Amino acid sequence: MTEKDLERRLVRRVEALGGRAYKFVSPGNAGVPDRLVCLPGGLAVFVELKRPGESPRPLQQSQIERLRRLGFTVGVVSDLSGLEAFFRACIDLGAGRL
Numbered sequence: 001m002t003e004k005d006l007e008r009r010l011v012r013r014v015e016a017l018g019g020r021a022y023k024f025v026s027p028g029n030a031g032v033p034d035r036l037v038c039l040p041g042g043l044a045v046f047v048e049l050k051r052p053g054e055s056p057r058p059l060q061q062s063q064i065e066r067l068r069r070l071g072f073t074v075g076v077v078s079d080l081s082g083l084e085a086f087f088r089a090c091i092d093l094g095a096g097r098l
Contacts, residue, residue: 031059043094
């Protein structure tokens with residue numbers, strides 16, 4: 001499964017939940033996560049998608065940690081089981097909101 005396949009599955013699943021998975025680009029801030037997922041009830045989380053077995057590069061990890069220190073949830077997904085774990089975590093975060 002490629003990173004693009006994971007991204008397509010993520011977008012379809014988010015839309016099926018009534019949310020949006022915006023492609024996140026921040027000029028002048030290289031390494032930001034790939035997607036900003038907005039779910040019903042005001043839940044917003046960032047997602048970095050990687051090829052199977054791959055980890056975020058140091059610059060990406062730095063951006064992920066910066067967002068986490070600000071209190072945001074950031075998921076890193078590199079395979080189908082990681083995608084399922086991401087959605088379980090979103091449901092836990094948004095309990096009663098999804």
